[in-house]
Amino acid sequence: MRDRIIPPGATIGILGAGQLGRMTALAAARLGYKALSYSPEADAIAGQVAPHMQGEYDDTAALARFAAQVDVITYEFENVPEATVVACEKHKPVRPGVRPIHFAQHRLREKAFFRQAGLGTAAYQAIHTLADVAGATALPGILKTCTDGYDGKGQARVANKEQLAESWEKLGRRECILEALVDFQAEVSAIVARGLDGRTRCFPIGLNDHRDGILRTTTVPSGLPAAVVTEAERLGVRLANSLELVGLVALEMFVTKDGRVLANEMAPRPHNSGHWTIDACTTSQFEQLVRAVCGLPLGAVDVLAPSRMENLIGDEANDWLRYLSDPTARLHLYGKAKARPGRKMGHVTFLTLG
Numbered sequence: 350m351r352d353r354i355i356p357p358g359a360t361i362g363i364l365g366a367g368q369l370g371r372m373t374a375l376a377a378a379r380l381g382y383k384a385l386s387y388s389p390e391a392d393a394i395a396g397q398v399a400p401h402m403q404g405e406y407d408d409t410a411a412l413a414r415f416a417a418q419v420d421v422i423t424y425e426f427e428n429v430p431e432a433t434v435v436a437c438e439k440h441k442p443v444r445p446g447v448r449p450i451h452f453a454q455h456r457l458r459e460k461a462f463f464r465q466a467g468l469g470t471a472a473y474q475a476i477h478t479l480a481d482v483a484g485a486t487a488l489p490g491i492l493k494t495c496t497d498g499y500d501g502k503g504q505a506r507v508a509n510k511e512q513l514a515e516s517w518e519k520l521g522r523r524e525c526i527l528e529a530l531v532d533f534q535a536e537v538s539a540i541v542a543r544g545l546d547g548r549t550r551c552f553p554i555g556l557n558d559h560r561d562g563i564l565r566t567t568t569v570p571s572g573l574p575a576a577v578v579t580e581a582e583r584l585g586v587r588l589a590n591s592l593e594l595v596g597l598v599a600l601e602m603f604v605t606k607d608g609r610v611l612a613n614e615m616a617p618r619p620h621n622s623g624h625w626t627i628d629a630c631t632t633s634q635f636e637q638l639v640r641a642v643c644g645l646p647l648g649a650v651d652v653l654a655p656s657r658m659e660n661l662i663g664d665e666a667n668d669w670l671r672y673l674s675d676p677t678a679r680l681h682l683y684g685k686a687k688a689r690p691g692r693k694m695g696h697v698t699f700l701t702l703g
């Protein structure tokens with residue numbers, strides 16, 4: 350095991366250079382690692398805190414130069430092309446590798462994988478053709494494009510077949526999944542780290558509140574019954590093991606009104622619903638990712654203070670002075686130049702102290 354450890358002083362390569370890459374680079378620096386992020390943007394925000402290399406995801410020569418400068422590679426978003434990861438793997442270990450993004454990039458593959466791994470999901474069906482629309486039964490439901498959807502984009506609620514036909518048309522007749530609408534009492538997420546030795550650790554389950562498909566707040570502890578929390582943790586760990594992942598995976602779940610826990614979607618990377626861990630957990634999700642991909646022991650995941658993380662979206666980040674004046678608030682701004690509507694500009698974690 351010791352010979353597989355990538356020790357402090359080494360460089361962690363990060364595919365993608367947004368806020369998740371930025372916070373990973375900061376956590377790496379704290380443990381004495383260097384970081385190098387890679388993305389096509391000239392003004393990437395991860396580049397404000399650690400070196401950044403500008404390159405296209407299909408530029409294999411640039412990817413080889415990137416890989417030559419690092420000891421291990423991870424990614425901060427699941428839509429990094431599979432071919433990019435394969436190209437990097439020729440040079441350096443990529444953790445968590447190509448398998449998790451193969452499933453996470455495509456909603457139908459993802460749901461099928463959940464089922465195969467023994468995780469329950471909402472009823473769903475593929476919508477590829479007009480015949481699929483005519484034969485749809487998972488109604489009322491949510492129609493989602495199989496690829497490229499995030500933060501509620503590429504989704505439509507549909508009550509009946511007429512609305513389904515209309516929405517599928519609007520989505521450009523793309524390959525879609527229709528999921529039956531879940532009448533949930535709560536949304537939760539499990540963030541699980543899995544090390545090189547196969548050991549897992551699940552962060553305390555967070556209670557998530559979404560608005561317009563975008564995460565607004567995460568509250569920890571969730572306040573849900575112990576049986577629900579245990580089940581959510583079990584599913585998260587089961588997923589990490591089924592993926593044979595080395596790194597971090599977030600599993601978003603629905604808690605139904607009768608107490609069942611259903612898998613909704615996964616992200617094999619740090620997750621917005623884990624940002625509270627920076628200020629309110631013994632190990633942050635970003636440090637845990639660094640530990641996992643470098644073969645270090647995973648850190649403890651005790652809650653230091655009950656907390657509520659709030660995303661600062663668009664203009665909400667202009668209120669930074671108010672948060673700085675609040676002794677219970679821990680402010681994080683991502684260094685983004687323009688506050689477009691719907692854009693995640695930062696977050697604030699409110700701690701219950703004393």
Ligand code: AMP
Nearest residue numbers: 471491500501528529530531559562614
């Ligand atoms: P997703 O992009 O799949 O994470 O969906 C974004 C949000 O839409 C979720 O967090 C839920 O609030 C809602 N949602 C998605 N799928 C369903 C579903 N099958 N039933 C009810 N609500 C859903």
